[in-house]
Amino acid sequence: MITANPILAINRLCKDFPGVKALDNVDFFLRKGEIHALMGENGAGKSVLVKVLTGVYKRDKGKIYFEGKPFYVHSPKEAQECGISTVYQEINLVPNLSVAENIYLNRQPQIRGFIDWKATNKKAEKVLERLDLKLDVKQPLGSFSIAIQQMVAIGRALDLDAKVLILDEPTSSLNVKEVQQLFTIMRKLKSLGHSIIFITHFIDQVYEISDRITVLRNGMLVGEFLTDSIDRVELIAKLMGKKLAEFSSEQAEIEQGDENKQGIPFLEVQGLGKKGLIEPFDLRMYKREVLGLAGLLGSGRTEIANLIFGIDRADKGQILLNGKSVNISNPHDSLKFGFGLCPEDRKSEGIIEDLSIRENIILSLQVKKGCFKYIKRKIQEKLVSKYIDMLKIKTPDMEQAIKNLSGGNQQKVIVARWLASNPGLLIMDEPTRGIDVGAKAEIQKLILELSQKGMAILFISSELEEVIRCSQKVVVVRDKAKIAELTGTQINEHTIMNKIAVV
Amino acid sequence: MKKKNYSSLLWPLITLAAILVFNLIFTKGFFNIEIKNGHLFGSIIDIIKRAVPVMIIAIGMTMVIATKGIDISVGSIIAISGAIAAIIILNTGLSLFFVIFLSLAVAFLFGAFNGLLISYIGIQPVVATLILMVAGRGVAQLITNGYVLYIDHKAFEYLGIGFFLGIPFSIIITLIVYIITYAVTRTTAIGLLIQAVGGNPRASYYTGINVKSIKFFVYAFSGLCAGISGLIISSDIKGADPSFAGLWVELDAILAVVIGGTPFTGGKYYLFGSIIGSLIIQSLTTTILTRGVPVQYTLVVKAIVVFIVIIFQSAEFRQKVLRGLKRKIQ
């Protein structure tokens, strides 16, 4: 795999976080003048790799060579000075200062100790000219579009003599035209001999611009491929991973039958959508049914979940519950209607760190009952120990602060929170993300059990295997829109991946 | 849970005990309690009585800080509620009930105004309450027309200087406020929801909690507490002083809450800790006074105490120093 003279070579890099192997012997090679796509789903280790490379995190093991010499930096600043610059998705510039200042902050040309504004502005214009960009550099950065801001960030990196440029999800918030603008600049940089690491989850864009692709999955290297020699379906298969040997016998038990899918659906979504977030979509969900949402990261999976649950407010369409239109404008409403949502970002949207396991579990039920009808301590304890047993939450006792649990157990607590509120519909957004294999299998099993008990479940996962195994119906999303609905025998890897891959 | 509660009260209790032991040794007659005319007197009683205004405000402030907020307008609200009471007593013949009811209602409304700015308009708590802190004293002076008003009203005086079963009535009021607050927050889920909102507002919203109304409620409640405190203060001094009533008290209240173990970062609160905190501040002040040191030294001492608390509460300090210590021990 090792090619001659890579400008950047990463060998067997390891990084552990408590409970997770974020990087496990990852190799990565970047050649001079190439655009190299770095891909992977949530938790694959892309951003950890970048952060270790640029000195945000300390590596545990492994070697990095930059221009043939061992490379070890302690901060992004040091990496910048050595010639490796990163442009992040959330622009890491300052919106309130002018374009010119953003390029030259703390490096402004000076006359007798005072900033020479004329020279600063002129130099900034020149840098941007190299990118064929003409701007009024005196305007505040925040008054320009995200695309322009990104290009300014690239300009800053160029002026810092970046040999390697890392673009972290640069296209996520750009429109088609802006993406083309960015690509023009990337090609130009390539022709000037700069090397680019392009982190993205857009398959089309990878094929359009990159020379090579490296795929990571769960902290491990899946492989490095020449873009021309791997086809879309194969790439998607690599991204989604296919092996989960520990748990595969359950599939047979799912009833694929349609006998309970007659009449009025439990939940019907008609043309629900929000501009800029997700195109209007329809969904029909029945009780005792698991509906899977398949799609790549950033395809609109989470947006669908958040819109139904009222985290974001839809500007189009309506939701029918048992045939009746309901008005949901915030999570409080959806809780009252018997919905539940295990959110994608467990840490910031799910757990309340300082509260105990017991308190975290009863929270939703308590809110549903109203805050004056405090659940009696004994009933709380009974309920909580029931769920601790049922979900096999590993903890010495229920009064432990939830922050002391492992990721998988925290996830189970969040699931327990919603189960306790006895929802008719449970939305699970990546419930198995970042947890170990055993816990994953348990959660999948639980999903099946719950649906058999009569719950409707909307299941979102990056693991295609999981979606296929658990769902009776699969909705495929791509580019912020629903593109297909699959049932019965259509639910297989081949079909789903083709749906995602087709341009 | 119970074990944990005790351990967080441990430091405040030890501090309080240390101050008391110091006095036991160095101050003569510190623990003497006399009964004169059937009323209790003595240094200890005096400390508790003097701590009353801060204790009541600290109860409201505890709730505010638990939601990651702050309320620096309480001093001004004290001045306003005192002024309202004075003006009603002096100009109308309304009964004491109405005097109290109206003053507290106004205090509550001012608190609600803070809550409105913070929860529904989204202004940072420091800034929102700063507005009332600046303008509130002006409002109080407007009500009294700029004068210090003297109140001669026996029933009203009872609030601040009366005795009930030998115990100063203001202490009884504090006890009632404490018990009601404790009962309301712990026998309903309000306490839990306040902690959830302070701990992680975003996750709380995802859980279905009405984050805005919880925040609104705590500021309104803090206003109400300041109102009660204001009535006791003006009853105690038999008058309403729009410029100086409750001056600096917000600082004492914040200090009391933080010494009591409630973190600035919200998410947890210790109501009893705040009471202990208030008592620590007052006994410290009294001790300094009885040692013959000018009262103003207390400011320096308080400041140093807060600096120490800030350092001990910071995650950076715990990580670097405490972990280092643990390693050494191991």
Place this chain on the structure above:
Amino acid sequence: MKLLFKRINRKKIPLYANFIIFVLIYALGAIFYRKFLSLRVFVNLLTDNSFLGITAVGMTLVIISGGIDLSVGSMMVFTTMLIALFTEMLHLPPIVVLPAVVLIGVLFGSLMGGLIHFFNAPPFIVTLSGMFLARGLGFVISLDSIPIKHKFYYNASQFGIQLTEKIRMPIIAIIFIAVVIIGIILSHYTKFGRNTYAIGGNEQSAVLMGLPVGRIKIMIYAFSGMCSALAGIVYVLYTLSGYGLAYMGLELDSVASVVIGGTLLTGGVGYVEGTLVGVLIQGLIYNFITFQGNLNVWWAKIVIGLLLLFFILMQRTFSTRTAAN
């Protein structure tokens, strides 16, 4: 027209509003009272508000960086007490005293900045305790007002620039204007100033861009401490005494001046020149009320509170609108 509106930087709207309000109040004053427009009234406006203004310049930089400094008033008063102590009790010459008190101001500010940076403590709480500490230390020196009889201070206070035959710009107004000019230069023409804006705009970005954020933060609070010390010197020249109970609540007037001056409380945007106008607006409101005669001074507090509310709400609307765009 729309294009024109777009051209105007939305974030500057509070700044423009502040100029307009200043002109309006002045015009109103001029209509009602003839003397309002006189040069003497204007010079007095600068003089009477000089110490408030000097602290507000430091406060402006602190707020631009996204922080707040509630210790400015106490620090100013502490400085007056220090000068009194050094001069009247220790009999030190001004050449030693003045640099010493400025240095103490800088150290005091750095200490708070250090606590804020190293322990990640909220600026509000740290500077609140700084406020206690400085007031308390002032009281420790003396509870009473100490007259400062050293000739230097009297002579200095009499110094001024003759503007017309009768009107003189006294030294304290000159110091005030000098500090404002230094503040403007610092904020617009130095790396330190621009880095301050960057930290207020997005601290995380500032770190990623490689700015020495910790050092800058400490310098910002040190600068504010220095301004407070200078304000203390000016206050001594104004009253020729040191008094620990002087000017309670200065910190709030100072914050109000900065906000009315168009600086965003969320940090990142602000103007020292706006703060100057903010200080003068407050001064005008007091003037107005004194000229009026019937109104009481507490109206000033209420009007300032309402202005503060008005400006904060205005900031809020414009910042959310820009975010929505």
